[in-house]
Every structure is written in structure tokens, then in C-alpha cells.
Amino acid sequence: MRTTLPIPPTREQALRWRILEEYTSLRKFAAAAGIPYSTLLTLLSRGVGGASFDTVLCICRALSMDPFEI
Numbered sequence: 001m002r003t004t005l006p007i008p009p010t011r012e013q014a015l016r017w018r019i020l021e022e023y024t025s026l027r028k029f030a031a032a033a034g035i036p037y038s039t040l041l042t043l044l045s046r047g048v049g050g051a052s053f054d055t056v057l058c059i060c061r062a063l064s065m066d067p068f069e070i
Helices: 011-022 026-033 037-046 053-063
Strands: none
Touching: 011 026, 011 037, 011 053, 026 037, 026 053, 037 053
């Protein structure tokens, strides 16, 4: 019998889960972080790697996390 290993979440999936653990919606988180909601959606769908460092810092501050955790 062949066992399959679970696929680890992507950085974007893990970030979405972390946000939704602390906030009731992505829209509320974006407002609290001081970034446009559309920017957050783009980051979560296209990847963290394409986001500006300033945006990543805003997200990390709102989640009380280190940027290197992303």
C-alpha cells in the first residue's frame, strides 16, 4: 500500500489562515494593517514574493510577526 504525505500549505495559504485566526475577515485585516483590500487579495493570490517590502511589513506588524516568518 502506498502512503501519501500531506502537502504543506503554501506561504500564501499559511498567511491567509494566520490572518483569519486573528481577524473575522480579510477586509477587516486589511483595514487594520493599513493596506488596500485589493492589495491583500493580490498578494494572497499571486504570491508574497511579488509584494513590496512595505506591504509585507504592514502585514507583519498587524500580525505581530517577523517578516522572515512569511
